[in-house]
Amino acid sequence: MTHIRVKDSIRRLHEDYVKRGEEDGKLIRLDRNENAFGHSKNVERALRHTSGALSSYPELYADSLLHKLADIHRISEQNIVAGNGSFELITAISQSYLNPEDEVIIPTPTFDWYKTASLLAHGHIIEVPVENHRISPDKILQAVTAKTKIIWLCNPNNPTGTVLSESELHRFLEKLSPEILLVLDEAYIDFIRETEPVNSIHIVRTHPNVILLRTFSKVYGLASLRIGYAIGNAAVIEGIRNFKTPVSVNYLAIKAAVASLDDEAFRRSVVRQTAKQLDYLYKEFNQLGLSYIRSNTNFLTVCVGRDSDYVVNELKKRKILVRGGKDFGYPEWLRITVGKEEENQLVVTYLKGILS
Ligand SMILES: Cc1ncc(COP(=O)(O)O)c(C=O)c1O
Structure with missing residues (x-):
């Protein structure tokens, strides 16, 4: 028990970050724009x-x-x-x-x-x-x-x-x-x-x-x-x-x-693999009729046409974490980090089921 309290402004500002950091390590994390292809x-x-x-x-x-x-x-x-x-x-x-x-x-x-x-x-x-x-x-x-x-x-x-x-x-x-x-x-x-x-x-x-x-x-x-x-x-x-x-x-x-x-080949290979996986996601989302914003990053922001919290939770039940757009004013969108090939395939398969 202590009477020392952190300033309210600091506590409020950090609550959101703490909440987001609590997730289970066994999930496939496609919510933090990390590099799916490792490091050099x-x-x-x-x-x-x-x-x-x-x-x-x-x-x-x-x-x-x-x-x-x-x-x-x-x-x-x-x-x-x-x-x-x-x-x-x-x-x-x-x-x-x-x-x-x-x-x-x-x-x-x-x-x-x-x-x-x-x-x-x-x-x-x-x-x-x-x-x-x-x-x-x-x-x-x-x-x-x-x-x-x-x-x-x-x-x-x-x-x-x-x-x-x-x-x-x-x-x-x-x-x-x-x-x-x-x-x-x-x-x-x-x-x-x-x-x-x-x-x-x-x-x-x-x-x-x-x-x-x-x-x-x-x-x-x-x-x-x-x-x-x-x-x-x-x-x-x-x-x-x-x-x-x-x-x-x-x-x-x-x-x-x-x-x-010192490993320019690795950097290039990450860029290449990310582009290939983005193209795969574009193709699949086109077929699903989902609109998305063409990406210059290692994530893709896609409109799922319904409450993003619902879709985020459904994906989470299937052990995949993505970022729901509600946090950033896009309530019907998801931000999905480009994963490994098999992870992206899983995302597509699950989204087909969840959105059908
Ligand atoms: C635009 C942007 N800047 C900075 C960061 C954080 O970078 P760092 O890991 O170097 O603190 C992120 C993390 O996602 C980001 O998206």
């Missing part, structure tokens, strides 16, 4: 020999990873900060850059941690609904005021799977004040199929008010190790580093991330 064999090799390193603190700033990333992206290490996944970096950006009552523009629906992190930093949230499932750069610009401090853009967007092209981003930035921070969360960038690849590194080089977020949780399949990074102007990145928890990126995560970057 390089990672296992790299983690086999820890040679006493676990009793030491890891590199202060994940230096060996920064070194490798700087080389790959042809930028300076000062332009990169590694974090304990994008979750940590999103929180750090909000805490480093938001003053109380600063306005934050968030398209909706999108990844919900932007809102939580901004609220924790006492930002004032302005939500801008997507149009025809796509983030509308014009609508966002219309929402900008003298108080706007951060715009969060998830590109490709979770949960709609849509993407803004590089030229759309350039046009948007031409009209955006350089005093407003634009955070481009590119968790799913490797899976873009509906536009040309987006060269966002070029965007960062030419726009000091842009931050990119990348994670090793998706295409590299390292979600459990918690590692991601942000790229931006050196002074902006320094601001994030100042808030971030010291040494929040552990030794195994750094090793695994570096090893993943």
